[in-house]
Amino acid sequence: MCDARRVTSEPAPGAESRAAPDTVALAKVVARQRAEMDRLRDLAARAAVLDQAKGVTMVLTGCSPDAAEEELQRRAEAAGHSLLEECWITLGTLVPAMAGTAGEETPAGRSAPAAEPDRDAEDAEDTPADLGPLGGELVRVATPQDLARCLLAHLAPEVDADAVMIYAWLPAGELQLIGHAGVDDVLAEQWRQVPPLTGIAPLEALRTGQPRWLEDAERDRKKYLLIDPPGRWRSRAWLPVRTGDGPDACVGVLRSGAGPFSPRARAHLEAVARLCAGRLLTIGIRPHDTADASAAAVQAVFDALPEAAMLLAPVRTAVGAVEDYRIDAATAQAVDVVGRAGRELVGRRFRECCPALAEEPMWQGLKDALATGTPYESEPFGRQETVDGATELFNYTVRAARLGQGLVVTWVRHGSSDRQEQRLADLQRLGSLGWASWNLITHEVTWSSQVFALFDRDPADGPVALTDLPGLALPEDGPALTHAIGELLARGRTFDVPFRVRTADGLRHLRAVAEAVPDSAGTTVEVHGVVQDLTAQRSAELALVESERAILTQHDVLRAERTLAGLLQHALLPLPTRPVRLAGLRVDVAYLPAQSGVHVGGDWFSAIELPDGDALFMVGDVAGHGIGAVAAMAQLRFTAKGMVITGSSLTGALARLNTLLLHSRDPHGTATLVLARYDPAARRLVWAQAGHPPPLLLRDGQVRYLDRPRGMLLGASRAPDYEEGVCRLAPGDRVLLYTDGLVERPGESIDRGLKRLADAVLGHTAEPGSLSLGPLLASMLEGERRDDVCVLDLRVPAEPE
The missing domain is CATH 3.30.450.20 (PAS domain)
Structure with missing residues (x-):
């Protein structure tokens, strides 16, 4: 980024708070300086063009100078043109035949070049194309670059031109490319400055005042240094343009076709060169002392300014797009990235000196100001600067205003009061x-x-x-x-x-x-x-109060539901206070409700002795919690006992329970269940399951899970398939029936839980008693319980009792 100022000493008291000059006012000051120089230059240009047009009219009509001027004025009024435009059009209609033969005076007071002996007489009498339309187009030309494009558009169909180059002849004798069309930017940059050497065709045309016709590339290459990409232009013409007492510019017309220019083409090109003289005088080629004086006057204005400012001239591509700016004037406070300031920046490119400003959106702002004339002001941006050895952050704003064809750009440094005001505004907005x-x-x-x-x-x-x-x-x-x-x-x-x-x-x-x-x-x-x-905070507070109220209401409802479900569960599922004997087995029962949540679960058990002396054991788990789960548990518990007591097989009971759950008026979902029937005479345990974990058998100090017969959980299918499994028990055997709350933990697989249960049973083989399940449950249920736990512990006595 271009530094906004060069810090060399402590600023004068009050300097920081002093307001920066208004960019638009600065532009007006510079504009007045330029306006006066432009006025003088326009007067000189008008006089030169008028004199040339008067001379042409005098030659054509034989009238006096005053009559020639009156004739030009009359034509301009009749056509609706200005007098200057009519002069350009008159010069554009000039033909070589009217300019006289060798030795005769031309309208500009110069001897016309002698006719070349090898011209064809019949071709010499051909009339060049009408230059009136070109004269009208030149009225709208504003820069030498525009002139080059206008000429190429006109000459391409007339003389098969492929490119046009316009060189200015500088006081030191070198050439500077000021306009081009049909030439790529790389080649144009390579040939932008041409030193005053011999063998340069446009230089020779300017020195002699005569065109140079290069019509044989191989022959011309031996004599001249050609602007010649390989095989591109095989013929060319360089035509000097007089804008004062002598030639000041040279127009080059380059063709890809080989061969000589016809007499008609030569005459047409010479007429075009004469037509360009007046326009070049006003838009780009001026007397050097006048241009220097204008630049010096503008720079003098900038030298007197107290703040950082630059005068920028646009540098355009071949299609007219702005690709950069040339620094035409700068104040001493304007410093580039390498420390150059003021007059040291003049003539340099803006992107080179201030690369950080050549980025969006500031670069686009400069382009918009140039295109629309609306002044541009950037957003404030920070710059670190060193003042008396200490680094300090300053805020700047870039402002730009159009001045003629260029821009006046200033940097405004905001003082501490400006920063405080901005901070206060930000505080009010954010708070x-x-x-x-x-x-x-x-x-x-x-x-x-x-x-x-x-x-x-x-x-x-x-x-x-x-x-x-x-x-x-x-x-x-x-x-x-x-x-x-x-x-x-x-x-x-x-x-x-x-x-x-x-x-x-x-x-x-x-x-x-x-x-x-x-x-x-x-x-x-x-x-x-x-x-x-406080609208946002108040809205959040009200929403929080409503949420808390809803939570408390819901908590009360859930608490009442839990109390009711607990009473119902206790009534439907009474727990024995000590071990019981059924069909010769010692049976311990444990039921532990979940510690998290406010709902009662659907885990349940049943252990009864059947009329024929067998024992029936059930452990089940209904999905869900609350009143619905308790109701579904009661329905399954009592229905299952009734089915088995009335003679149904275990698999038949599971099938009917599945149908009951599917067709219930208020189905609660699914349930798992294990049914086991024990025959004491044969010590035979027959069991079936519906999606439930398998029973665990402890025998002779070893544990294993019984092989699960096929069986799908209740309520999951309309055509389930259930099978029975058989296990013969021996004295001292121990069988555990349990629900999944005993072995399941969040984030842990069921297989890992089953292994933990097997290990825990091996570690707790105490004699049966009312608290025999306590150590086992304590080791399995560490931390908070998220689900109900139900366990039936069946033990076969070691000795017959």
Whole structure:
């Protein structure tokens, strides 16, 4: 980024706070300097063109100079042209035959070149194309680059031209490319500066004042240094252009076709060169002393400016797009990235000196200012600068205004007061607050713009007095605000009052905080206050209160439901207080409800002795919790017992229970179940399961899970397939029936849980008793229980009792 200033010493007192010069005003100052130089230059240009056109008219009509000027004026009025435009058009219609033969004086007072002996007489009599349309087009040409494009558009169909180059002849004798068309930018840059050497065709044309016709590339290459990409242009013409007493520019016409220019083409090109003279004088080729004086005058203005500024001229591509800017003038405070300042920057490219400013969006802002004429001002940006050895951050703004065909760009450094004001504005915006002040002596009221926004009040309506502030609040909130203001005015008490106002966007919650400023006698003379928008916070508070209320209500409902479900479960599923004997087995029962949540689960068991002396054991788990789960548990428990007691097989009972769950009026979902029937005479345990974990067998100090027969959980399929499994027990055997709450843990596979249970059973082989399951359950159920746990512990006595 281009430094905005060069820091060499402590700035003068008050210099930082002094306002930077207005960019538009600066542009006007420079414009006045340029306007005077342009006025003088235009007068000289008009005089030169008028003299040439008068000379042509005198030759054609044989009239006097005054009559020639009157004739030109009459033609201009008849055609609706200006006198200058009519002069250009008259010069454009000039033909070589009218310019006289060798030795005759041309309208410009110069001897015409002698006719070449090898021209064909018949071709010499051909009339060149009408140059009137070209003269009209030249009226709209503003730069040498535009002139090159205009000439190529005209000459391409007339003489098969493929490219046009325009060189200016500088005082030191070198050439500078000022316009080109049909030539790529790389080649143009390579040939932009041509030193005053021999063997340069355009230089020879300028030195002699005669065109140079290069019509044989191989022959011409031996004599001249050609601008010649391999095989591209095989013939070319260089035509000197007189803009003053002698030639100042040279127009090159390059063709890809080989062979000589016809006499008609030569005459046409010479007429075009004469037609370009007046236009080049006004747009690009000026007397060098005049150009130097103009540049010096502009630079003198910039030398006197106290702030960083540059005058930029656009550098365009072949299609007219701005690719860079040339620095034509700069102040001493404008410093580039390598420390060059002021006059050292003149003539250099803007991208080279200030690369950081050549990025979006600032670069686009400069282009828009140049194209539309609307001044541009960038967003503030920070720059680190060293002042007396200390690094300090300064904020800058870039401003640009169009001046003629260029731009005046200035850097404005914001002082500490500007930064404080910006910070205060940011604070009000980010904090959704604004400040207000009431002077009780002068009755002056001052509000920041944010206060108007908070009250949704048009700034054109002005602020309101302190005592009128309650009138802006809702009627129910006004009295509290009125009382607070009265206490502040009477007793000087600071207040902090919330209130509401109605805006176009709806109800807005505001907070007013104000304090009194007393005089030496203690009387309040001024009030300073802050108004803050609390709508978002208030909305969040109300939403939180409603959420808490809903949670408490739901918690009460769930607590009541749990109590009811617990009572119902206890009534339906009474727990024995000590081990019981069924069909010769010692049976321990454990039921532990979940510790998390407020719902009662659907785990259940049943252990009864059948009429034929066998024992029936069931352990099940209904999906879900609450009253529905308890109801489904009761239905399955009692129905299963009834089916088995009345003679149903275990698999038949499971199939009917599945149908019952599917066709229930209020189906609760699914359930798992294990049914086991024990024959004491044969010590035979027959069992079936529906999606339930398998029973665990402990025998002779070893544990294993019984092989699960096929069986799908209840309520999952309309055509389930259930099978029975058989296990013969021996004295001392121990069988555990349990629900999945005993072995399942979050994030752990069921296989890992089953292994933990097997290991725990091996570690707790105490004699049966009322607390025999306690150590086992304690080791399995570490931490908080998230599900109910139900266990049946069946033990075969070691000795017959």
